[in-house]
Amino acid sequence: MRIHPPEQALDLALLNPWQRGFPLLPEPFAAIGAPLGLGAAEVLAHYARLQREGTLSRIGAVFAPGAGGASLLAAMAVPPERLEAVAASVSSHAGVNHNYEREHTTNLWFVATGRDDAQVEQLLRKIEADTGLPVLRLPMLRPYRIDTGFDLRASQSQATGATHWAATPLQPHEQPLAALAEHGLPLTERPYDLWAGQLGQSVDAVLAQLQRWLTQRTLARFGVVVRHHELGYTANAMTVFDVPDSAVDACGEALAQVPGVTLAYQRARAPGWRYNLYCMVHGRDRQAVRATVAQATAQAGLASRPQALLFSLRRFKQTGARRFAHLAPSNSIAASA
Numbered sequence: 001m002r003i004h005p006p007e008q009a010l011d012l013a014l015l016n017p018w019q020r021g022f023p024l025l026p027e028p029f030a031a032i033g034a035p036l037g038l039g040a041a042e043v044l045a046h047y048a049r050l051q052r053e054g055t056l057s058r059i060g061a062v063f064a065p066g067a068g069g070a071s072l073l074a075a076m077a078v079p080p081e082r083l084e085a086v087a088a089s090v091s092s093h094a095g096v097n098h099n100y101e102r103e104h105t106t107n108l109w110f111v112a113t114g115r116d117d118a119q120v121e122q123l124l125r126k127i128e129a130d131t132g133l134p135v136l137r138l139p140m141l142r143p144y145r146i147d148t149g150f151d152l153r154a155s156q157s158q159a160t161g162a163t164h165w166a167a168t169p170l171q172p173h174e175q176p177l178a179a180l181a182e183h184g185l186p187l188t189e190r191p192y193d194l195w196a197g198q199l200g201q202s203v204d205a206v207l208a209q210l211q212r213w214l215t216q217r218t219l220a221r222f223g224v225v226v227r228h229h230e231l232g233y234t235a236n237a238m239t240v241f242d243v244p245d246s247a248v249d250a251c252g253e254a255l256a257q258v259p260g261v262t263l264a265y266q267r268a269r270a271p272g273w274r275y276n277l278y279c280m281v282h283g284r285d286r287q288a289v290r291a292t293v294a295q296a297t298a299q300a301g302l303a304s305r306p307q308a309l310l311f312s313l314r315r316f317k318q319t320g321a322r323r324f325a326h327l328a329p330s331n332s333i334a335a336s337a
Contacts, residue, residue: 019149022223058184069323145256179324240275254300260292
């Protein structure tokens with residue numbers, strides 16, 4: 001008789017170590033289950049449960065910035081009495097993959113994605129026309145740290161390190177696989193076989209391409225993508241700073257070295273929005289988040305800079321990016337999602 005870990009420990013064992021380095025093997029779920037005394041079918045059943053419960057978003061690709069497609073952080077100042085209706089309208093667009101209320105007069109924040117800048121701009125203009133409200137366009141100018149795959153046993157991320165633009169942007173012939181990878185692996189014993197069949201390639205070719213992307217840093221990571229809120233990280237705050245352009249790189253690079261900072265990047269300023277440096281911290285409570293923000297602000301020499309702290313209040317939508325969905329094979333799951 002096999003003795004399995006308690007369910008909570010098993011959930012952690014299936015999620016935590018596989019946020020990176022997910023097996024690029026024909027039968028990945030069998031490889032994950034072997035050290036736990038589980039067969040592939042049992043592992044798949046657990047992942048399916050975690051996905052139903054909302055803890056697991058998907059198992060797939062997180063592409064580095066600049067790998068392809070287009071995305072933009074956008075924000076709106078919505079009258080409080082209209083917020084839910086406007087948020088629902090924004091969330092209804094397939095190109096919107098994150099949509100949050102934050103504590104600020106500029107209170108609705110979302111990410112718009114598309115195949116190119118023109119498609120993203122078309123989406124933003126549609127939102128403006130539908131709502132009668134202006135949208136701030138805040139494109140990223142430079143990433144310093146983008147990594148929400150952290151140790152789930154800790155109260156917040158302890159990792160540090162810089163994020164760079166993709167060293168090798170995707171070529172057109174690579175993008176159909178990218179569409180499948182960003183959508184996520186099907187929960188079946190030989191998932192890469194399905195991708196290979198949809199692409200008309202061999203399984204070895206698919207696995208080799210994924211490994212190449214990781215080696216080239218086109219992929220930031222390939223593996224489990226979790227929903228932090230459902231795992232107890234219920235507090236997150238975006239801190240924005242107004243920094244002279246001549247100093248922003250030094251400050252951003254310093255933020256990237258502070259444990260607990262999951263996102264740090266420079267973004268373009270916008271009319272009526274003076275801030276150009278952004279820092280995100282996820283934690284289990286507000287007090288811990290505030291402490292990390294204070295530490296990061298001090299360590300990066302930002303204490304005297306104009307700044308604002310925007311805690312997340314409500315999550316209206318959270319899905320994976322769909323920058324390559326239009327290039328998915330016509331017979332794929334991704335094409336119909």
